[in-house]
Amino acid sequence: MHDIATRVWNHKWKIDPIVRSLIDTDFYKLLMCQSVFRNHPTTQVTFSLINRSTHIPLAHLIDESELREQLDHVRTLSLTRGESTWLRGNTFYGKRQMFTPAFMEWFEQLRLPPYDLQRVGDQYELTFAGTWPEVMLWEIPALAILMELRSRAVLATMGRFELQVLYARAMTRVWEKVERLRPLENLRLADFGTRRRHGFLWQDWCVQAMQEGLGDNFTGTSNCLIAKNRDVEAIGTNAHELPMVYAALAPDDAALARAPYDVLADWHEEHSGNLRIILPDTYGTQGFLDNAPDWLAGWTGIRIDSGDPATGAETAIRWWQSRGEDPRDKLIIFSDGLDVDKICALHAQFSGRVRVSFGWGTLLTNDFRGLVADDALAPFSLVCKAVEADGRATVKLSDNPKKAMGPAAEIERYKRVFGVGRQKAMEVVV
Amino acid sequence: MHDIATRVWNHKWKIDPIVRSLIDTDFYKLLMCQSVFRNHPTTQVTFSLINRSTHIPLAHLIDESELREQLDHVRTLSLTRGESTWLRGNTFYGKRQMFTPAFMEWFEQLRLPPYDLQRVGDQYELTFAGTWPEVMLWEIPALAILMELRSRAVLATMGRFELQVLYARAMTRVWEKVERLRPLENLRLADFGTRRRHGFLWQDWCVQAMQEGLGDNFTGTSNCLIAKNRDVEAIGTNAHELPMVYAALAPDDAALARAPYDVLADWHEEHSGNLRIILPDTYGTQGFLDNAPDWLAGWTGIRIDSGDPATGAETAIRWWQSRGEDPRDKLIIFSDGLDVDKICALHAQFSGRVRVSFGWGTLLTNDFRGLVADDALAPFSLVCKAVEADGRATVKLSDNPKKAMGPAAEIERYKRVFGVGRQKAMEVVV
Structure with a gap:
């Protein structure tokens, strides 16, 4: 017996949305968002997509209009009543009311801010600019969308x-x-x-x-x-x-x-x-x-x-x-x-x-290594990072120089200020 | 969305029938059945289950009442209108009307005859006696039922x-x-x-x-x-x-x-x-x-x-x-x-x-070899054979003495009549 209603419903969707909820994100994003909302609510930031695996030509693999559709869909999302109830009522790490009423009221009204998407060669430049608490919530859905669109592009060729x-x-x-x-x-x-x-x-x-x-x-x-x-x-x-x-x-x-x-x-x-x-x-x-x-x-x-x-x-x-x-x-x-x-x-x-x-x-x-031809589903290293705050470039050094990011001069300054000497480079796979 | 009707329907079944159709059988059984129906309709035969893999203790693995339920269910089956239409209307090997109207009328009325089930040690003795065209149609469902009940017994222990x-x-x-x-x-x-x-x-x-x-x-x-x-x-x-x-x-x-x-x-x-x-x-x-x-x-x-x-x-x-x-x-x-x-x-x-x-x-x-502990799903050699016809034992020699069956004296007689000398024995796995 087919469930006709379900089948018809499924075929009514214009797209198959990858991110269908504002809480389809990492918990620490919400924790940090609350902290930022309290301490730096008006700081202007820019987040930017960075494909560390430059051999993966994302703009060849992923159709731009499909990417826009998925990103646009995320901008239509808002916290549902059940999601809000879960965040307000849940015990996290043994603590009730982890999220303050003020933060929850703000979150319930939130829609994600606009994005800027440019194709440059075989990569996309995807950036998000605005106030920190809003922009920071783009990181996880943006990454998840790009990763899944890439998966789908490969899967589309299979029987x-x-x-x-x-x-x-x-x-x-x-x-x-x-x-x-x-x-x-x-x-x-x-x-x-x-x-x-x-x-x-x-x-x-x-x-x-x-x-x-x-x-x-x-x-x-x-x-x-x-x-x-x-x-x-x-x-x-x-x-x-x-x-x-x-x-x-x-x-x-x-x-x-x-x-x-x-x-x-x-x-x-x-x-x-x-x-x-x-x-x-x-x-x-x-x-x-x-x-x-x-x-x-x-x-x-x-x-x-x-x-x-x-x-x-x-x-x-x-x-x-x-x-x-x-x-x-x-x-x-x-x-x-x-x-x-x-x-x-x-x-x-x-x-x-x-x-x-x-x-x-x-x-x-995402361990699909070796499972399709040309290893086309192997995971790769894609990040979405704060690159600017109130007009000033951000810097990350980390304990692996291959993960460092920021303008070269600023990296040198940070190394000096933080007394970072020689570091051992390790390959970044994922 | 759950399809409630389907769910309720599924849970209404008293058993999960293994064989749900009289044509869930090998095509050659029906071809041979038609030949037997024409040439030997009244010959009395006995078919018997033979577990060549005696290390598989079927009577330990399979619950007798479950086995009876499955066998009883097969006896409730009759040819459906659609199955009959398919047999009557289909082209087999390029030939239309492979099955004669007389055979189809008989088949449409058929219910499988009774079975006799005894537990002997850790094996079952399962026999079917009656006229050849009826009894012969037990072979495939009986084997399929035993094989699948054994699978289910193993699967029942898994998460x-x-x-x-x-x-x-x-x-x-x-x-x-x-x-x-x-x-x-x-x-x-x-x-x-x-x-x-x-x-x-x-x-x-x-x-x-x-x-x-x-x-x-x-x-x-x-x-x-x-x-x-x-x-x-x-x-x-x-x-x-x-x-x-x-x-x-x-x-x-x-x-x-x-x-x-x-x-x-x-x-x-x-x-x-x-x-x-x-x-x-x-x-x-x-x-x-x-x-x-x-x-x-x-x-x-x-x-x-x-x-x-x-x-x-x-x-x-x-x-x-x-x-x-x-x-x-x-x-x-x-x-x-x-x-x-x-x-x-x-x-x-x-x-x-x-x-x-x-x-x-x-x-x-049925290649589940090595996939569960103790290789408990490995296939084994179960057959269901005509062992008697009009009161006389049947014999099979085959080209592998390990597949020979019948009373020893009769096997010797057949070897003499058919001039069978030494044969090379080969292990029977399945």
Whole structure:
């Protein structure tokens, strides 16, 4: 028996929207947005798409009008009553009313601001300009749209059974990963794969597979919509955009040197417990920790998002010890380019010495490597970053020079101010 | 949107019937049934289940009441109007009205006769006794039911995602086989996998995969219901049960020696062209061909169903040559224990020398080897054979002594009558 109504309904859509909800985004975006809404509501920023994998000719692969349709669709979205209820009523990290009434009222009225799209050669220039709290919410949907349009372009060439077998293979691969992770004792692992997912439904499937396969060891997802629908925890804290914008706004070198700590001072006021997670690598982890005020050593944990993760974790452990803290009470969150081998190795090395948690991204929700001809579905490194704040360029150094961004002169200035010496370059895959 | 009606309807079924149609059976069963209905309508036969894989404890794996429910359900089935229309109206092997009005009237009234089920140790004794045209139609549904109940018993222990990944892996495997077969020029391949299939829906999926993957090189399926639903050719000719019962009915050694040719003489009257396929191995291929009347050399082809297939095919080619026939006009159908390697090798060896066709069975529709713990879904060798005709035991020798069946004294007598010497034993996997 066909469900005729459903079939007719499905065919009524003019497009198949990739992003169908304003909370189909990472939880930390909303946390940061609230902080920005409170502390910097009028700061003007520009976010820009950056395809680090320049060998992927996005403008050849993705039709411009389809891209515009998808971006336009996101601009029609507003928070639904149920989404608002979930955000207002939910307990996040054990805390009720994480989002203030003032923020929720603003969010309920929000529509995403305009975008600017230009085709330049075989790439797109996609930028978003406006007030920080509004513009910042474009990052995740913009990335998810580009990633999924690229997937769809490849899938459009395939037959029905080829498609079924493609997903059969991909599902098998995810499940084999789950089976390898299952024996790890006290594993704490969350999905961080929204931005570079193969597609929304695929991310949703991956989350369900982790729920069934890992049980309580799967701690949740960064994706609010999936967390809501699948009744799992929404996970996330803060990201590089905070120190990057704070730093860009600094009027002089002294203020610049203070900026990363100012970010966390604001955060300290707003959040406690598991939300007090330091992201130390924006301008070099070692210098950040060496110069950190003592109150930061009391924070719950550190997220390692660039450089060699084991080295970063050892640095963090030594830092806590030097500040009289017991690392066994501390949390280290690994979130950079993880896959099963790395997760197993890091778990073996650090489990018991610190509390360990993993934020697994692209290679959870977009591991289609080797599954189609020319590896046309392999994930690639696409980001959408704040590049300007109140007219001044932003800079990111990170612990891997290949992830650095910003004008060359500014990069040199930041390196000097933050005392960053030679860094070890590591290939950025995803 | 849920289709509530469908959901409620599905949950109304007391059981999930495995066989839901009298034409969910092999096409050659219906062809043979018509021949038997014409030539031996009152012969009393007994068919019996034989589990050649005695290490599979069917009575432990399969609940007796579930087995009875499934068998009872088959006894409620009768030919539907649409099924009858399809049989009456279809063109089989280019011929209209393959089934006579008299046979169709009988078939439309048919309900399958009673069965006898006993549990003996860890096996079931399942027998069907009655007139030949009725009893013979139990073979395929009985096998399909036992195979699928065994699958279900294993699947019942698995979680939702484990199941999804199981089928993902199995689909991937089938598709990889299809991809290996695709480059073979002039491949002619049909599905013969009804009797030992993993399940009905799985066979149906395999057929669709072959349709999409192999196009016209996929010639059809032995399963009438799937042929009807998927609009492909129904494939099949005749089987060992005809010579086995004819032989058992023979009053003396001279009549016994004639029996296999009597079968084909009856068939010769009824069928022409592609349906004139010799199945020579019931009592030894070499002797059968040496003693065959000349009119048999004029038949279209030979089906190789036991022994080493390449040896059997070379024997057939030499025989045609010795009778002044051009093998390039002849058809050889391989149908014993095929998988991709064997298909590729036989295709390479014989393509161009004869017309080659493949009837691919168990390892198409039931290759779940290695996919679950303890290999609990591996296919096994279950048959349902005529063991008695008018009170006399049947005998099968075949070209592989491991496939021989019947009372030992009778096997010796048959070997003497048919001049069968030493045979090479080959392991029977499926």
